[in-house]
Amino acid sequence: MITANKLVKVNYTLRENNSEGEIIESTYNAEPLEFVFGQGRMIPLFEEKLNGLKEGEKFSFVIESDDAYGAFNEQAIIDLDINIFEAHGKIDYEMLTPGNKIPMRDSEGRRMDGLVIEVTDKNVKMDFNHPLAGKDLHFEGEILTIADASEEDMMSSSCGCGSGGHKHNHENSEDSCGCGSGGHKHNHENSEDSCGCGSGEHKHEHKHNHENSEDSCGCGNSSCGCN
Structure with missing residues (x-):
């Protein structure tokens, strides 16, 4: 079951507004999203919706723009x-x-x-x-695996591109990747760039x-x- 400090791997499709909206990104044709639950690195409501789910369970929910990336400014x-x-x-x-x-x-x-x-x-x-500012986000997917996070998992810095997308590693780096909603992986080792x-x-x-x-x-x- 998903609880704090669990290493969670999920597949999902993200659409704009609702289940019929335009696809923004999907892990089904790329890498699953993997993150340590409860570390504050994901959209808070995204984690709230996954809290307590078990391996194999499916999910479908909408996060309104105010709870995601805010209004367009x-x-x-x-x-x-x-x-x-x-x-x-x-x-x-x-x-x-x-x-x-x-x-x-x-x-x-x-x-x-x-x-x-x-x-x-x-x-x-x-x-x-x-x-994704000003957009409601519809997530639909399933929980693939849940495991105890290792010390290395806890120390690594991962972030979701665009929505909680794919995993990024930033070793000894002060930067976030800021990749919008792309579907690719980046490694930043010993870099401030x-x-x-x-x-x-x-x-x-x-x-x-x-x-x-x-x-x-x-x-x-x-x-x-x-x-």
């Missing part, structure tokens, strides 16, 4: 000076392609991922909302400042649901 869409993205004396315009996700830090060193929306000669418009998900081979992070505001772009909110 228009103030999280901001214009940044394009010179912020200068590296080695030049600006990587390929990285700044609209639709790319770029790992960044604010002036306090807090991690966030920004989605490139528009690029002009002087500015880059970016969206710092979580990819971001994984550069969605930004090609770009491996370094950028800093920007928010004058008179610490929360205009959701800075400090984990991009992958890890608390």
Whole structure:
């Protein structure tokens, strides 16, 4: 039975809004989600819904946006000076392609991922909302295995991409992966760098400042649901 400090492995399909909604991600065609229950790394209500279930049991539930990644925040869409993205004396315009996700830090060193929306000669418009902000999440799946978590399991840092998705390992790393809702695995060993998900081979992070505001772009909110 699922209780605190159990290593839980589940398969699930995540849809937008309800059981008929668009599929956001599914572990059935990738890796099952594996996490230590009760460590505060998943959406709280996700764990609450799984609490007490046994191996082989199925589940189906909806988590409303307010209990998942919050409402979509228009103030999280901001214009940044394009010179912020200068590296080695030049600006990587390929990285700044609209639709790319770029790992960044604010002036306090807090991690966030920004989605490139528009690029002009002087500015880059970016969206710092979580990819699932404003969406109700419908989970349907089954419990595969439940085991006692080892000391290594307890110490490892795992997070769910997008929703509680696939397992990520961050060994000796200060960063979260912030992979949106992708379905792939990342290892960050002895690294303070971001994984550069969605930004090609770009491996370094950028800093920007928010004058008179610490929360205009959701800075400090984990991009992958890890608390």
